Amino acid sequence: MQNDYIAIASLNQYSYCPHRCWRMSCAGEFVDNQYTIEGTSLHERVHTLDSGQREEIWQVRAIWLKSEKYGLIGKSDLVEESQGCWYPVEYKRGHKGEFDNDELQVAAQALCLEDMTGKTVSKGYVYYAQSHQRQEVKITAQLREEAIATIQSVTTLLETGKMPLPIYSPRCQGCSFYSQCLPQVGTKINRYQEAN
Template identity: 35%
Template sequence: MRSVPLSALQHHAFCPRQCALIHNEQAWAENYLTAQGRVLHERVDGGEPETRKGVRFERSVQVSAVWLGMHGVLDMVECDTRSGCLKPVEYKRGKPKTVPSDEIQLCAQALCLEEMTGQTITEGALWYGQTRHRVAVPFSDSLRQAALETVARVRELLESGITPPPKYGKHCKACSLLEWCQPKLLGKDRSRDYVADLFSD
């Protein structure tokens, strides 16, 4: 079973083709959005571990869940020094989304921590740079199921080795791989249909 990078969940939520380009074809390019995100994460990840008001803050925490088949690096994990309870915190460049992709990624992080520690993690948090606001995320049964289903879909995509065809949309303008992907050009390519017609009955 192929281990799914936690970062692939966010890429898949944005665009399955982008996910395959990055994780199967090893394509990468940076634009101003990814640069802003990189700077934010470097600032968060570069800090030293510290304890304040009974909470231990650990940064750039590497996780690996063998049974669930996931791995990655968490921006931050908060640990209550009295109870030992853990809480993953994910930093995002933008603002809260209308779809639960950020919550699903955060919940997958919690599932990794649970497998590694044997501890049940009930809640995490998302911090958004655009609003400079922190949002609490309870890990409900439905969110846990959505996270597991998303991981399964991403694993299926990555194991297939197939890069989905382009589907141009408004989101393409924000994609750092726009020039690599060429969704407008390749989306009009009918060569596959032409070849299929040649050999059809």
């Protein structure tokens, strides 16, 4: 049995940016911006512990998911059960982006649900508050492998504490750490190291 569990959300953070994950998980830093405040507000509304029936779907909000097999733990936004099948639903403030980090978080929740229920989870959803749309996430073999590989990467990051250099990309523009990590500097350092 593993005593130190990885937060499910850290897979999302690592997939989005390993440097961001290091700042949050290893350095214990957090910086708010417009997007993090909106996300916190959304999750405060969603995380009102509740359960109930909606048509033929049983729903429970804000329950803890845990997998001893994968060493994961985290609070779910919503878990649904219909006809013996379980589905995680992750809430996000914006709209579907071009990155797959939200899907990776849903896959990690699915791994936990499978460990907890003994049943295969074939899909989950991301609900985007800005568009009021659910996006189905198929829990494919490839997505499972990606989630497991990311668990390993986060585990290594936490064990070594080694800071990945920030690498500039379009996703940096919305990051709350943008002015702290100076990603253009990291990119320049990488180019310099590669040249020498």
